[in-house]
Amino acid sequence: MQTRKHDPDAPEELTAALDRIMAAFLRMIADGQGRGEVIPGNPARVSLVVVAALQGIATLVAHRSFPDAAVEGLDEVVHHLVHGLAPR
Secondary structure, rough: HHHHOOOOOHHHHHHHHHHHHHHHHHHHHHHHHHHOOOOOOHHHHHHHHHHHHHHHHHHHHHHHOHHHHHOOOOOHHHHHHHHHOOOO
16 A cells, blocks of 8 residues: 555555544544553654554455454454553
C-alpha cells in the first residue's frame, strides 16, 4: 500500500486515501496517549509501527503466506498488537 503510494503512476486518489489513513492512525494514537491508554512517545512513530504491522499482516494474508490457523486467529494477533501498546 505505502509502496504503491510512491509509484509515479499511482492515482492521486490512492495517495490521498493513504494520507487520510495515516492521519486517522496518528489521531487515534495521540488521543490514546492523551487518555493514558497508549505508550508515550512520538505519536507519528508509534502510528508508523502500528500501520507497518497491520500492512505486513495484510500482505501476508493476501499472499497466502500465513498458515490457515494464523488467519483463523487473526483477531487475536491484532488484539495482541493493540494491547501491546498499553503502558506498563
